[in-house]
Amino acid sequence: MIPLALIQSTAETxxxxxxxxxxxxxxxxxxxxxxxxDGDLSSFVLKAMLDNYEAAKEDRRAMCGDTGVPxxxxxxxxxxxxxxxxxxxxxxxxxxxxxxxxxxxLRPNRVHPLxxxxxxxxxxxxxxxxxxxxxPEGAWIxxxxxxxxxxxxxxxxxxxxxxxxxxxxxxxxDSLMAFGKRGLACQPxxxxxxxxxxxxxxxxxxxxxxxxxxxxxxxxxxxxxxxxDEFKELGNSIGMGAMGFVGKNMVIDCNIxxxxxxxxxxxxxxxxxxxxxxxxxxxxHADGRVEYRTDPDWFTDYQRRETVDWExxxxxxx
Amino acid sequence: MSPREVRLSTTPTPEAIADLRLGDVVxxxxxxxxxxxxxxxxxxxxxxxxxxxLPSQSAANFxxxxxxxxxxxxxxxxxxxxxxxxxxxxxxxxxxxxxTGAKLIVGKGGMTSKDYKEYFVPNGAVYLSTVGYGTGxxxxxxxxxxxxxxxxxxxxxxxxxxxxxxxxxxxFIVASDMNGDCLFERENAKIAQNVERVYEGTKPAVMxxxxxxxxxxxxxx
Numbered sequence: 347m348i349p350l351a352l353i354q355s356t357a358e359t360x361x362x363x364x365x366x367x368x369x370x371x372x373x374x375x376x377x378x379x380x381x382x383x384d385g386d387l388s389s390f391v392l393k394a395m396l397d398n399y400e401a402a403k404e405d406r407r408a409m410c411g412d413t414g415v416p417x418x419x420x421x422x423x424x425x426x427x428x429x430x431x432x433x434x435x436x437x438x439x440x441x442x443x444x445x446x447x448x449x450x451x452l453r454p455n456r457v458h459p460l461x462x463x464x465x466x467x468x469x470x471x472x473x474x475x476x477x478x479x480x481x482p483e484g485a486w487i488x489x490x491x492x493x494x495x496x497x498x499x500x501x502x503x504x505x506x507x508x509x510x511x512x513x514x515x516x517x518x519x520d521s522l523m524a525f526g527k528r529g530l531a532c533q534p535x536x537x538x539x540x541x542x543x544x545x546x547x548x549x550x551x552x553x554x555x556x557x558x559x560x561x562x563x564x565x566x567x568x569x570x571x572x573x574x575d576e577f578k579e580l581g582n583s584i585g586m587g588a589m590g591f592v593g594k595n596m597v598i599d600c601n602i603x604x605x606x607x608x609x610x611x612x613x614x615x616x617x618x619x620x621x622x623x624x625x626x627x628x629x630x631h632a633d634g635r636v637e638y639r640t641d642p643d644w645f646t647d648y649q650r651r652e653t654v655d656w657e658x659x660x661x662x663x664x
Numbered sequence: 665m666s667p668r669e670v671r672l673s674t675t676p677t678p679e680a681i682a683d684l685r686l687g688d689v690v691x692x693x694x695x696x697x698x699x700x701x702x703x704x705x706x707x708x709x710x711x712x713x714x715x716x717x718l719p720s721q722s723a724a725n726f727x728x729x730x731x732x733x734x735x736x737x738x739x740x741x742x743x744x745x746x747x748x749x750x751x752x753x754x755x756x757x758x759x760x761x762x763x764t765g766a767k768l769i770v771g772k773g774g775m776t777s778k779d780y781k782e783y784f785v786p787n788g789a790v791y792l793s794t795v796g797y798g799t800g801x802x803x804x805x806x807x808x809x810x811x812x813x814x815x816x817x818x819x820x821x822x823x824x825x826x827x828x829x830x831x832x833x834x835x836f837i838v839a840s841d842m843n844g845d846c847l848f849e850r851e852n853a854k855i856a857q858n859v860e861r862v863y864e865g866t867k868p869a870v871m872x873x874x875x876x877x878x879x880x881x882x883x884x885x
Binding site for chain 2: 365386387390391394395397398399401402405407408409410411412413448450451452453454455457464466497498503504505506508509510512513515516517519520523524527528529530532580583584585586588589590591592620621
């Protein structure tokens with residue numbers, strides 16, 4: 347049984363870490379970009395960002411003043427049990443979000459869409475989002491918080507099978523061009539592409555591809571992994587860099603996730619995470635141990651399963 | 665070549681402004697206030713009295729909401745500071761500049777050269793862009809003190825008018841000049857030369873959407 351108080355305190359620590367500490371995989375990616383960048387202004391911007399990550403850690407202040415819209419992904423091992431049940435868990439995550447907004451501090455970004463009511467704590471109707479995933483074994487829960495920007499850099503389009511790979515490339519480039527100019531997408535970023543699913547799941551896949559996979563990871567389907575390499579290269583060949591200045595680094599990595607869709611369609615979404623790529627993860631074990639990390643490791647074989655039944659023995663034998 | 669660095673007052677002289685060149689890196693000293701849609705609507709549409717002496721106290725308008733809190737004792741804690749995209753505020757800025765004498769508009773992503781020529785240059789004003797985006801921790805370090813938070817009750821923390829005492833606060837990049845030229849449009853024009861090659865072989869979606877432009881040198885803002 348995982349104690350509720352431990353969930354809330356861990357969640358508060360995660361909110362702090364996500365806002366302040368740049369994940370190592372993204373930092374490595376940006377440092378590599380800074381070495382290869384030869385545009386005067388783009389180079390200056392990347393150097394300033396690297397200084398900014400240091401300042402944030404030294405001062406324990408948020409990397410960016412726009413701390414995005416904090417949200418939660420919760421993954422449970424099949425045997426996990428939470429004190430008070432799932433309603434108590436959701437309350438703990440809402441409390442942690444409100445406390446950390448005041449504590450770090452974060453910007454209270456969340457408002458009612460029509461009345462602009464602001465509770466000054468990033469909590470309200472549907473906020474923070476809490477999404478769930480499950481894994482076949484384990485009595486642990488993974489808490490993952492992502493603080494993604496909320497305004498620019500994402501788009502959706504219903505394509506069709508006849509649009510094919512060249513249509514996919516076109517919409518990808520269109521999204522980078524539209525939001526890359528003036529740096530509205532806060533690039534260079536991890537770009538996530540969602541292909542397939544129903545319309546809402548297509549958006550979800552793209553968002554998760556950008557926020558729940560790390561730089562250097564590759565899809566387990568080798569042909570999709572090849573596309574990821576190709577699309578990263580394509581985005582970096584536009585000639586646009588940080589802030590939309592001339593440069594060669596727009597995409598730190600490109601992650602693609604797929605889901606089965608309607609036979610007549612090919613829905614596609616594109617998402618840009620940002621220069622702060624805020625994510626933090628903790629695994630809480632049944633015995634009370636807490637392990638912090640920055641790789642959500644969301645897209646396991648189980649999450650990408652194609653079969654009716656899950657047959658781990660057969661998978662293991664292959 | 666590294667960009668030129670400039671220290672600039674938030675109540676700058678006309679000469680100091682005229683000396684700025686596109687792409688210069690600026691660090692600010694003096695008082696700067698935040699004002700975005702909430703403040704503009706309250707001051708310009710609801711005609712509320714602006715609770716500062718402008719521009720004598722500050723001629724620098726920051727398009728920003730900070731990550732900050734007001735403590736129970738009334739003091740303020742300022743964490744990170746980052747700008748929000750400015751193009752959305754064009755409808756209020758001409759009147760705001762006329763009313764407040766703002767000379768430095770500080771934000772994210774700049775405005776169009778049309779905005780600069782129509783009302784920035786005649787008002788002797790330039791645009792400074794934050795860097796990144798965003799270097800929130802570096803900018804937070806440049807805030808020596810929060811002098812006041814106006815209209816918090818009316819507008820909430822994110823839209824309130826924060827008055828920041830800046831001490832070498834930066835970096836910012838000069839994104840417009842006294843010719844009304846726009847740094848981002850200059851960069852867009854350079855990138856546009858390569859667009860055709862990048863798009864080669866790709867094809868437009870079989871199903872169109874209303875409002876589409878096929879001119880990739882256009883901006884969507």
